[in-house]
Amino acid sequence: EDKVVQSPLSLVVHEGDTVTLNCSYEVTNFRSLLWYKQEKKAPTFLFMLTSSGIEKKSGRLSSILDKKELSSILNITATQTGDSAIYLCAAKSSGDKLTFGTGTRLAVRP
Amino acid sequence: NAGVTQTPKFQVLKTGQSMTLQCAQDMNHEYMSWYRQDPGMGLRLIHYSVGAGITDQGEVPNGYNVSRSTTEDFPLRLLSAAPSQTSVYFCASSSPGDRVYGYTFGSGTRLTVV
Numbered sequence: 695e696d697k698v699v700q701s702p703l704s705l706v707v708h709e710g711d712t713v714t715l716n717c718s719y720e721v722t723n724f725r726s727l728l729w730y731k732q733e734k735k736a737p738t739f740l741f742m743l744t745s746s747g748i749e750k751k752s753g754r755l756s757s758i759l760d761k762k763e764l765s766s767i768l769n770i771t772a773t774q775t776g777d778s779a780i781y782l783c784a785a786k787s788s789g790d791k792l793t794f795g796t797g798t799r800l801a802v803r804p
Numbered sequence: 805n806a807g808v809t810q811t812p813k814f815q816v817l818k819t820g821q822s823m824t825l826q827c828a829q830d831m832n833h834e835y836m837s838w839y840r841q842d843p844g845m846g847l848r849l850i851h852y853s854v855g856a857g858i859t860d861q862g863e864v865p866n867g868y869n870v871s872r873s874t875t876e877d878f879p880l881r882l883l884s885a886a887p888s889q890t891s892v893y894f895c896a897s898s899s900p901g902d903r904v905y906g907y908t909f910g911s912g913t914r915l916t917v918v
Contacts, residue, residue: 735912736910736912737894790834
């Protein structure tokens, strides 16, 4: 059975802190690893990682995949209150199937 | 705007009633799927389809039916609603060749079964 595990489950930080969110996966026919941000509504896409060791960046967010360790991290630097959300990790397998983790709930205090 | 459209946004059902959640996409995506999201559970796959006429079960298919008669539409049917089906439902679509954007999600349907 495909499985994605995220840690920590929740996190409270202060504005300006740097956070690292973790994701590990056990998926048959793995294709790629995706990160989403979910606020009040539908998840919004952040990154898709296919190649190991190549960092993807978007502003203060960055992510990297380690295929050897079957894991990925999402870094957020200089956090802002607008970063408060649930961050979801998902592993894509053949047939375009996505298996999601339970998410990390991040709260950024002013 | 192109995307995934879900209707209705909110629904209250009585136990035993049936209903259909609608999902339509205009991006010509081959792959469509339905997820439910419960507190602390992440998104769990209910059913998915890799193309018109082809559907398959996901992680939590019991109590739900789907069909895919066209590329655009992928309705989810609740056969006899139960309180355990109270959840937020998301429809998503993707194109397997898309190496950039992954999935596109609809805005969700919040269903309450009383």
